Amino acid sequence: MENKVVRQLISNIISLRVGIKQFYFQRVKELDLDLTYEMVQVLAVLWREGELNQQDIADAVQKSKASITPLIDNLCKRELVERIPDPNDRRNNKITVTAKGFAYQAKVEPIQQEFLDKIIQDISMDEIKELNNSLVKIRKALY
Template identity: 40%
Template sequence: MKSPEEIVHIKALGEAVSVVRDAMRHFVQRRLREQNIDLTFEMLQVINTLLERGEINQQEIANLLNKDKTSITYLLDNLTKRGLVVRVEDPNDRRNKIIHMTEAGRRVTDLLIPIIHELHAQVSKGLSADYIKNVTRSLMVIKSNLEEE
């Protein structure tokens, strides 16, 4: 059983994680608006995943972003309408679609990369690489603890 003081700290941790995620989302959305880029934070996450991982299937994107497949379908539909990605049938499994970035998608990444770099710079300002590694490691332990059944 956790002490009342420990419970207060655990609650504060949950609130802090939520506040930081929201602050990151707002930071990115502000930059996207300032540059008249018609994308949401979630669309940027998908594009960034494709940029980092290359052509992957929808389920892999969902797993990497910790989102359900339905949410990813909606995001991919919107990115497809904007001409930034296409779904291509997987030659090994016709039920599966591989997501490819289009030329327009690659061009928009040229606008997005500076925003991502600015976000990383802002997030890490005043923090050492070791500190960031330790916080990240701690958060991953918490995630693992929550996934235990």
């Protein structure tokens, strides 16, 4: 019985991840922004944190550095971010948002707010805190 409950929890977590991705994909598509969910993740980290190196971005979005490279390449092609050589380490580049990238922020932030509003619509903050604490415990158990 316990295994069944845990498997259902895992299934629900995976389903939630897919649902989040679909929500953002649909809203971004409606705005005709030509961005993938993964690109939005990278931009959101840079909007929040400012200039970062590729490894820091990969860590923040929980992807490998190698999988971040094509995302950054595509964001550079769209002129939303740019690579700036790191003066302290020639092997590294800093990734920074361009003016056009910041203009996208104004378009994407309402999507983020809509997403958050949908979550808190039927779930109390106490329930969210409890769920968050449980997810942290699960993550710690895995590492």
